[in-house]
Amino acid sequence: MMQLIPPAIAVLGGLGFAMAAMLVWASKAFHVETDPLVDALIELMPGANCGACGFPGCADCAEHIVAGDVTPDICTSCDAERFELIGELLGIEISTAEPTYPVILCQGGTNCKDRYDYIGADTCRAAILLAGTKKACSYGCIGLGDCVRACMFDAIEIADNGLPRIKKYNCKGCGSCVRECPQQVLTIAKEHGPVYVVCSSHDKGKYVKEICEFGCIGCGICKKNCPEGAIKLVKALAVIDQEKCTQCGTCIDVCPRNAIVKL
Amino acid sequence: MMDIVTPGYMPHEALFPIVVDAMFTKNFLLVMFLGLCSFVGLTTNSETSKGMSMAVTFVMTMSAILTWPIFYYLLKPNHLMFLQTICFILVIASFVQLVEFIIHRYSPPLYRSLGIYLPLISTNCAVLGVVLLNVKEDFSYGASIVYAFGAGLGYSWVMLATAAVREKLIMRGVDLFNGFIGAFFAAMMMALIVVSYFSVVKL
């Protein structure tokens, strides 16, 4: 048995030494040159990889920022404090854009009748497949929370009225929920911004009256009263042209259905 | 004094039964119970399952290729079979580290999708299990490579199937079966199929 000790030491020692030498060589031979500035910037980035900047991840965005392709304010997930740190690192001034939050262009939720009792996968995408969505309004919010699941910052939740509610203190305006919504009733708006018709329904007015308490019926009163002529009717739904709108608020007062809101 | 039988290069065992064995009747996850920790952890969505499956199949095959000569030419002639565990681990871990270096250098996208699983695999019982079983079953070089590849395929199909089931379970919102419990019951169904169906067909 003792005669096994020298070969054991030789084999194990030799193998270990060989592997170690190979790894030391490999770590030098395959060394990836990383710009220390990019590494430092990646540390400062939010790291959420939300994709709002258009790049597949914070690491990629950092590379493009250092390369000069884009300016840092493309990152919507950064807050003022972070921008200050990034600005310090890169030696530049960063002017931050206004925060943009999503708005929900629907006031249905529990106010809107259901077309049928839905028993199926707990996701909006599934609930819109049959007979023109499970809500009586084919254009409105389903309320099963695909947007909630899409949010990486826990900034959106389904409120008691069956509609999504934005938690502004967490929202970074990345737009994941907007992209995710299969009914496309979410859209990005500036915080204290313009006036919106919070309805997406193109159904005829008589039908909308039956199914939803606040839906736009396409009566056209807002259009008649708008001093700038910024409103037009698209298939029984009022649409406000944000370029022409002066936010005077006349339409909000005259709408019989309370379907227009100033955010 | 033991006779040292020079092992052959060409497989003398039939290869098809070996592959079917590795993929079904002796499936690594469902029957041999190897690699379960990564199984319950990574089958929550299909993206991670795909990445892990590819990485595991690759590492298993390469480990078989590398460790077979070490056992039959280095350890066995010197009667050092008791060193097999440590030597295999050494080789597998070093190889995985080397692959990680190479991928990081030559393909950053591949590194981002696959590379993060590699350190996880070096201590995966499935990979060490393949290598130890190759030695135990005394396969020839070719057969052991085929066996390792088959084992990787077996691991992959179970991972992908379970990921599909678990994603659906999460959608449906059955709270009790979230997490590991769902994974175990899914695995139980698949094990039932594999054990009872394929045992009937004798090869």
Next chain:
Amino acid sequence: MAEKSFVGEIIRGIIKDNPVFVLVLGLCPTLAVTTSFANGLGMSLAFAFVMLGSNIFVSAIRKITPPGVRIPVFLLIICTFVTMVDMLLEAYLPPMYEALGIFVPLIVVNCIVIGRAEAYANRNPVLPSIADAIGISIGYMLVLLLIGSIRELFGTGKLQLVMLMSGAEGIKFYNIGNPLTIPIDPAVMMITPPGAFLTIGTLMLLFKIIGDRKRIRQLRKEGVEL
């Protein structure tokens, strides 16, 4: 930080940090060797040996282990103990060695051993590490014995308790008393892989339901809105 007592650490390893049901680690041997009470006991004793040895050693050299290579160092230490227990089993308890098969060498990559070495033994002095090892080993043993008993009882209709002791034929696993029998037709499925998954799935489900009830009761007591 409150003074951690030796016994307290042991109890933590059994309940709060139970390796299988709480940490969900080391599942492979848990399902594979629990085809009977005896196999479960054998595996847990081998595991305890490795766990104790590795924790003591890793803790003893923690001050001089360079952080970059600590995983290979841990693997080396654990592997030594695993090879030792492997050879001991092969020499002195051949039937148990046959039954456990490749799962004894696989203790080296058991997530529990490496995990505890990294998370605990590497940062704490030797005595608490010993307590941790004992606690985790006892916790693991209880799990293995529980699952092994269930599978053996329902799979073969009888449960045979064994213990490692020194007796007429030297040190080996002796039967304690007569096997406990239940008057049912044995469900052979329990011995097979699907039975393993069924057992552990059901146990986890049970623990989850109990844990959830407890947590809800706790929250209700604190007056939290549910």
